[in-house]
Amino acid sequence: MQMDKRRFLTDLFDTAVAAADPMKALADVLPERPKGRTVVVAIGKGAAQMAAAFETLWKTPVEGVVVTRYGYAGPCKYLPVLEAAHPVPDAAGVKATEAVFQAVKGLSSDDLVVALVCGGGSALLPAPPDGLTLEDEQALNRALLASGAPIGVMNAIRKHVSRIKGGRLAAAAAPARVVSLVVSDVPGDDPAQVASGPTVPDAVTAQDALDMISHRNIVLPKSVMAHISSSASAAPNPDDPVFIGNEVSVIASARLSLEAAAARAEALGVPAVILSDAIEGEAKDIGMMHAAIAREVALRGRPFKAPIVVLSGGETTVTLGENPGRGGRNTAFLLSLAAGIEGVEGITALAADTDGIDGSEDNAGAFADSTSLVRLRALGQDPGHYVKAQDPYGAFEVSNDIFAPGPTGTNVNDFRAILIEPQA
Template sequence: MTMDNRAFLTELFDAAVAAADPVKALADVLPARPKGRTVVVALGKGAAQLAAAFEKLWDAPVDGVVVTRYGYAAPCRYLPVVEAAHPVPDAAGMVATEAVFKAVEGLTEDDLVVALVCGGGSALLPAPPEGLTLEDEQALNKALLSSGAPIGVMNAIRKHASRIKGGRLAAAAAPAKVVSLVVSDVPGDDPAQVASGPTVPDSVTAQDALAHISSWKIILPEGIMRHISSDASTAPDPSDPRFMGHEVKVVASARLSLEAAAARAEAMGFPAVILSDAIEGEAKDIGLMHAALAREVALRGRPFKAPIVLLSGGETTVTLGENPGRGGRNTAFLLSLAAGLEGLDGITALAADTDGIDGSEDNAGAFVDGSSLARLRACGRDPGAFIEAQDPYGAFEALGDLFTPGPTGTNVNDFRAILIEAQV
């Protein structure tokens, strides 16, 4: 692996992140000024940056609150910024949720609520219904995160065990108009899935949630199961009159960011192809699939000819064992990719979460090439042991190949780039 290749792939990542820049994303979608108050609720891992951008563009005082992950705060002129835990909620998140509800309390039809929503809001806004506790919601999140279920399934279940998800926050703001400006981190860019849709209802039912729990064999606390099975779990229907006149716009997404990365690659002299912006599945399996495709390109010149950059996005999953090590879905993808590329020269890859954090560690992802596993063995480490222990972070830490840009201020899902050079 050369530093030139790393620098090239980092430039593509930077281009993808820049395409989701909050000021750029919001500049052309601001709503009309209301007769009454403007209340801003910004929710998610990139919420503080979105809120600061909105304040700059709005250029007038606003009320409201910002909720983001610990370490992700950014200064805002008018809006208080509250930090809470992600991916498992904590007591600070409970306090933050009540501050959000307080911000939209007592509004009139002359008032406007601007909801700036991005990924991470599901965990940052715990709101257990009556009869359930924070501990129940923590257990729910832990079970979902270890289940291997896709994000759509997890959110379908979450929103039927919450007082804020599934459009309930927008319902609480009635009769004020709600404009939701969404940075999508979900495959398919359904705004009702981002942060479990606090201001965007959908038609997923409690029966659907129960079916997902059964089919994915997810073990949940008895209290959660009782609640989802009861009438109390019913989420607001999109046809509810309280949502009349509301607006929802996706202002940044994986598609737009991958297109920016492709344009940057081509400007630097490398053709690029976007495989998909909505890839889901077990991270290790998706890694092997990408490796097989890269090998076919490198060795046989099909379905694309080298040199070329393969780009993809989406959100893979990791089914955790009993005592998993460190790492997130991107490093899990990469450890599998490294196995599939072993011994093959001329291929370098980067996979990283665009929010700057892969799972719960300090890295966004890592770099790999065809020598990665051989280099692990050369430093006395067994690649198979890292795979068995579900410790991809440890593998790339040992190699010095972690990618650590820090929090980026946005979140448009995973970014994967595989550079395939012409074979000599």
């Protein structure tokens, strides 16, 4: 097969991202215009782009506020764009949260709140409950990030340590109608999990959260545990009348993006298969599993025949040690995959976060192939060192395999593509 493999995989990534383009995603889901005011609150790493697209499509002035990650801001015609820290919240996030509350204050039943929500909002909207501080919420986030817990567990716990998550923002906007337009970055596409559901309540209880903490041996500050154990942590119930008349739509997701990438691969002459859009688990374990599938295809022609590109999405996790190096879940996945496919010709992979940032650095992910570790050793590097140091970014930086497209303006979770060619 004569092709530029990295260009092909990058093309598929670009196609997946384009399928979640805010202008395209919002065009067919605009709500009915209200008699009164239209207030837009946009939250997440792709919030500025979503807000700009909504302004263009709405065509008349709106009010409200946009909250996004540092470096992710974009121009909006009417809405102020505020930036805050991610993945650990900061004081700017606290101020941004108060600006969001102010935007929905004093509304009537004639008014409309349009909530444009995408991944990243959990950290961008810190709102410590009474008796807790920003430092408590920062400690909570650090502990959750280091625990290796899946995103659904982390967000279920966060909802019980907040004044805005778990539907509380929608409750604060009552009696205005709230329409939530959600770009999903969570496995299963439950809108209540995206950004910890500021406008979408769910039925997870404080006791459920405590059980999750206990089951995973997550160590949280005593002040946080005391709050979750108290009646004050109870999140609104989805059946609460305050939510009657509200609407929720998932307008873009990993499923839709993977389907678009598969169609693009077919158009380029390469058959495609989607394993799943909701894969979770430890990144290194998922990397080993994908490597096993790729080897089986390459060497035995099962369960698929080469040439083929194997696609998957979801959100893996990384359980951090005491002094982790650089990188994120996608490079951790690839370092494991590279070990599993070493010596098997014709396998090339790209794993990247669709928001453009994977973990602690400025890359979305990286490329890997059957020569990745061989090339590392040829440069005098020990791949095992990078595994032990939890520094996958360092490994792929040395081998010149980093993939860094920059912020994409959307976020539909991780994108993984493994191109498997026939053996020589």
